[in-house]
Amino acid sequence: MPTAQTNFNLEEFLAEKKILIENHLKAVLAPKEPATQLWQAMEYSSLNGGKRLRGILCLTAADAIQMGMSSTIIPLAAAIECIHTMSLIHDDLPCMDNDDLRRGKATCHVKFNEETALLAGDALLIEGLNLLSKVELPSPKIVEIIQVVTSAVGAYGMTGGQMIDLENTNKNGVTLDELEKMHEMKTGAFLKASVLVGAIAAGANDSQVKALSKYSENIGLAFQIIDDILDLKSDSATLGKTVGKDEEQKKATYPRLLGFEVAEQKAYELVKEAKESLQNAHINSTQLCKIAEYIIERNY
Amino acid sequence: MPTAQTNFNLEEFLAEKKILIENHLKAVLAPKEPATQLWQAMEYSSLNGGKRLRGILCLTAADAIQMGMSSTIIPLAAAIECIHTMSLIHDDLPCMDNDDLRRGKATCHVKFNEETALLAGDALLIEGLNLLSKVELPSPKIVEIIQVVTSAVGAYGMTGGQMIDLENTNKNGVTLDELEKMHEMKTGAFLKASVLVGAIAAGANDSQVKALSKYSENIGLAFQIIDDILDLKSDSATLGKTVGKDEEQKKATYPRLLGFEVAEQKAYELVKEAKESLQNAHINSTQLCKIAEYIIERNY
Numbered sequence: 001m002p003t004a005q006t007n008f009n010l011e012e013f014l015a016e017k018k019i020l021i022e023n024h025l026k027a028v029l030a031p032k033e034p035a036t037q038l039w040q041a042m043e044y045s046s047l048n049g050g051k052r053l054r055g056i057l058c059l060t061a062a063d064a065i066q067m068g069m070s071s072t073i074i075p076l077a078a079a080i081e082c083i084h085t086m087s088l089i090h091d092d093l094p095c096m097d098n099d100d101l102r103r104g105k106a107t108c109h110v111k112f113n114e115e116t117a118l119l120a121g122d123a124l125l126i127e128g129l130n131l132l133s134k135v136e137l138p139s140p141k142i143v144e145i146i147q148v149v150t151s152a153v154g155a156y157g158m159t160g161g162q163m164i165d166l167e168n169t170n171k172n173g174v175t176l177d178e179l180e181k182m183h184e185m186k187t188g189a190f191l192k193a194s195v196l197v198g199a200i201a202a203g204a205n206d207s208q209v210k211a212l213s214k215y216s217e218n219i220g221l222a223f224q225i226i227d228d229i230l231d232l233k234s235d236s237a238t239l240g241k242t243v244g245k246d247e248e249q250k251k252a253t254y255p256r257l258l259g260f261e262v263a264e265q266k267a268y269e270l271v272k273e274a275k276e277s278l279q280n281a282h283i284n285s286t287q288l289c290k291i292a293e294y295i296i297e298r299n300y
Numbered sequence: 301m302p303t304a305q306t307n308f309n310l311e312e313f314l315a316e317k318k319i320l321i322e323n324h325l326k327a328v329l330a331p332k333e334p335a336t337q338l339w340q341a342m343e344y345s346s347l348n349g350g351k352r353l354r355g356i357l358c359l360t361a362a363d364a365i366q367m368g369m370s371s372t373i374i375p376l377a378a379a380i381e382c383i384h385t386m387s388l389i390h391d392d393l394p395c396m397d398n399d400d401l402r403r404g405k406a407t408c409h410v411k412f413n414e415e416t417a418l419l420a421g422d423a424l425l426i427e428g429l430n431l432l433s434k435v436e437l438p439s440p441k442i443v444e445i446i447q448v449v450t451s452a453v454g455a456y457g458m459t460g461g462q463m464i465d466l467e468n469t470n471k472n473g474v475t476l477d478e479l480e481k482m483h484e485m486k487t488g489a490f491l492k493a494s495v496l497v498g499a500i501a502a503g504a505n506d507s508q509v510k511a512l513s514k515y516s517e518n519i520g521l522a523f524q525i526i527d528d529i530l531d532l533k534s535d536s537a538t539l540g541k542t543v544g545k546d547e548e549q550k551k552a553t554y555p556r557l558l559g560f561e562v563a564e565q566k567a568y569e570l571v572k573e574a575k576e577s578l579q580n581a582h583i584n585s586t587q588l589c590k591i592a593e594y595i596i597e598r599n600y
Contacts, residue, residue, distance in 0.1 A: 034481065038455055038463040090422060095414035114395035115466055118418070119459050122390060122425070126454035129429055133446040139439035146433040146446060154426035155338055159419050163338040166415055181334065 010290045014056060017077075020070065021055040022047060024078040028131065037112050041120035042127070045108045046085045054194035055081045057291065061198035061212055064278075064285035069202050075135050076145070076201055080194050082128030083153055087190075089121040091162070125153075137201055145197050152193035161186025174252035180221070188220035211281030215288065218274035223295045225267040228253035229260065267296050310590045314356060317377075320370065321355040322347060324378040328431065337412050341420035342427070345408045346385045354494035355381045357591065361498035361512055364578075364585035369502050375435050376445070376501055380494050382428030383453055387490075389421040391462070425453075437501055445497050452493035461486025474552035480521070488520035511581030515588065518574035523595045525567040528553035529560065567596050 025046050031039035055077035062073040092099040092107040093114065100110050109117035132146055151157060164182045168174050195216040199209055232255045254263040271292045278288060325346050331339035355377035362373040392399040392407040393414065400410050409417035432446055451457060464482045468474050495516040499509055532555050554563040571592045578588060 032455070034460075034464060034478075036460065036463045036467055038460055042455065086422075090418060093418065095418060116463070118390060118393065118395060119463050119466075122386075122422075123455040123459040125422070125425065126450050126459065130447065130450035130454055133443055133450060139443045142443050143433055143439045147430065150426050150430035150433060154430060155332070155342065155423040159423040159426065160334075160336065160338055163336045163416070163419050164334060167336055178334075 008286050008290060010287075010294055013287060013290075014051075017056045017059050018052045020059070020074055021052050021077045021081060024074050025081060028075075028078060028127070029082075037116045038119055038123060041108055041112045041116045042124050044111060045089050045117075045120060046082060046124065048105055049103050050081070050085075052077075052081055053291075054084050054191060057191065057216070058194045058198035060285065060287045060291065061195045061204075062202040063198075064212075064283050064288055065199055065202035065204045065208060069198075072136050073198055073201055075131050076197055079128040079131035079135075080149070080197065082124045082131065083149065084190070086121040086125040086128070087153070087158060087162075089117050089124070093117060096162075096166075135201075141200060144200055148193050148196050148200065149190075152189040157185050157189035157193075158187070161189070169251065176257050179252050179254070179257060183221060183224045184217075187224060188217060191220040191223070192216040207281050208283060211277045211283055214277040215274040215292070218270040218277070219292045219295050222267040222270040222274070222292075225254045225263050225270075226296050226298070229255050229263060229267075232256075232260070271296050308586050308590060310587075310594055313587060313590075314351070314594075317356045317359050318352045320359070320374055321352050321377045321381060324374050325381060328378060328427070329382075337416045338419055338423060341408055341412045341416045342424050344411060345389050345417075345420060346382060346424065348405055349403050350381070350385075352377075352381055353591075354384050354491060357491065357516070358494045358498035360585065360587045360591065361495045361504075362502040363498075364512075364583050364588055365499055365502035365504045365508060369498075372436050373498055373501055375431050376497050379428040379431035379435075380449070380497065382424045382431065383449065384490070386421040386425040386428070387453070387458060387462075389417050389424070393417060396462075396466075435501075441500060444500055448493050448496050448500065449490075452489040457485050457489035457493075458487070461489070469551065476557050479552050479554070479557060483521065483524045484517075487524060488517060491520040491523070492516040507581050508583060511577045511583055514577040515574040515592070518570040518577070519592045519595050522567040522570040522574070522592075525554045525563050525570075526596050526598070529555050529563060529567075532556075532560070571596050 026043075029039065029043040029046055031043060058077045058080055059070065059073050062069045062076075088102065089108045091097050092102060093109055099107050101107060105111075107117070108120055112120075129146065129149070132149060133142060135142060135145075137145075153159065155163075161182055161184070164178075165186055168178070168182060192213060195212050196209065199212045204212065232253065254266070258266065274292045275289050278285060326343075329339065329343040329346055331343060358377045358380055359370065359373050362369045388402065389408045391397050392402060393409055399407050401407060405411075407417070408420055412420075429446065429449070432449060433442060435442060435445075437445075453459065455463075461482055461484070464478075465486055468478070468482060492513060495512050496509065499512045504512065532553065554566070558566065574592045575589045578585060
């Protein structure tokens with residue numbers, strides 16, 4: 001956490017927005033008839049203690065453009081979190097990362113079974129899009145929002161990025177450009193879409209959309225660089241786990257390609273530019289600036 | 301095939317529509333940069349020789365309401381086929397039906413691998429919805445179409461029905477009502493949505509939508525009953541496969557719950573009512589009537 005420069009308390013702000021989104025998710029995902037494990041699995045994985053960064057960015061971007069949009073934007077933020085949860089459930093499956101735990105709790109396929117996890121992911125993706133299609137906004141905005149989200153999470157975005165990441169594993173000679181492209185697709189595109197959905201819903205003009213695009217591209221990349229640095233640090237702290245380390249070293253990361261210091265500098269520079277881009281478009285949002293700072297200062 | 305009562309040749313009609321849909325799919329799904337297996341897998345599974353029943357129903361329903369809609373409707377039909385292909389790829393996965401072959405060709409996870417098949421299914425679902433969001437129609441219609449499709453394929457429809465089907469396997473005492481609900485969700489809802497998408501796009505009025513709903517619900521159920529009957533017949537023809545047969549007998553089907561003759565009669569009655577419902581709403585479509593007949597007369 002950065003030292004508080006204003007009265008604004010980021011922690012309280014994040015906690016409050018998280019509750020708004022989760023209350024909506026609880027209402028939407030409460031198990032339905034006919035009673036099967038499907039709704040249980042959807043609810044279990046959607047309410048497992050995530051940070052709701054994407055949903056909060058959506059709400060905060062909307063507020064930055066036009067205050068008081070919450071009742072319209074919350075279903076959008078919840079939809080974004082449903083789609084994000086789909087990607088986590090499918091990522092955790094045995095054929096992908098084969099993870100047993102997520103945030104200290106059993107992953108969906110461990111808690112239920114693989115087929116239920118597969119279907120729960122599919123259903124969350126579809127319910128997320130269904131939620132987007134039913135939000136109280138003029139139809140042209142809904143259509144634009146659905147275009148933005150589906151472009152960001154499909155083969156041109158998140159899913160395509162996951163595929164590149166799988167193919168890059170154990171591949172030698174991944175370049176910085178290739179690494180950046182992969183992250184841009186895998187995590188950047190959807191994070192950017194989350195910001196833009198809020199902005200579009202709140203009626204952002206072209207220059208505001210442009211500024212928020214730059215903001216979200218930069219914080220997405222900064223987030224990834226810091227993730228890589230934290231991974232590397234935890235590597236150093238666990239010397240002796242040679243096998244795991246060797247495995248890890250095959251993977252291209254920012255600190256490995258750029259060096260630790262240059263990578264860290266790049267992350268800070270990206271966040272600085274993100275905030276400047278808001279300022280240049282006269283988007284005065286302490287919240288968006290603090291979220292950008294939080295992204296690089298977390299876990300320090 | 302029914303005896304031709306008019307000059308209309310169903311086989312030629314189906315072949316012609318299938319080509320229109322597949323040409324659009326080829327254009328949309330041609331592998332893109334960065335080159336990964338993802339686009340290859342999406343293309344492979346989408347162009348594997350399916351009947352395109354759902355896409356053709358969409359085109360035919362649109363023509364029944366307003367002729368000459370093809371150039372607008374083809375992308376909708378292609379989108380429907382993308383979403384249908386997703387359900388097949390995920391259904392074939394080892395954790396679901398674990399099928400190695402579909403239409404005599406290796407299934408997606410056998411041809412590529414499980415993780416590619418999982419992601420290709422996700423991406424086809426998303427690209428399908430992206431296609432729907434970009435079709436050349438007024439925004440309110442696009443929103444309605446996306447609501448209809450997502451309601452039909454999510455937890456309230458297809459995906460929910462797949463879950464019920466999984467939970468029904470090896471369950472004793474499945475009632476006729478439960479069986480019907482399962483099929484209504486698993487296959488009926490999306491088949492109905494395919495017809496309604498075409499109808500909405502072509503500007504169907506309320507009574508036409510109602511008639512086409514009845515038509516599609518009936519042919520969906522008839523399709524399933526005939527499927528069950530064909531399965532049973534092939535069972536009898538393969539006497540001796542005791543293990544498979546025992547397994548099979550645990551599963552509730554229409555002929556097992558109703559008896560062979562009553563089930564067959566029900567299918568014919570459903571198709572008769574489907575055609576009557578079109579007639580009552582003055583929807584004069586030889587094509588839709590012939591497709592309804594084809595559904596129960598296929599493989600005889």
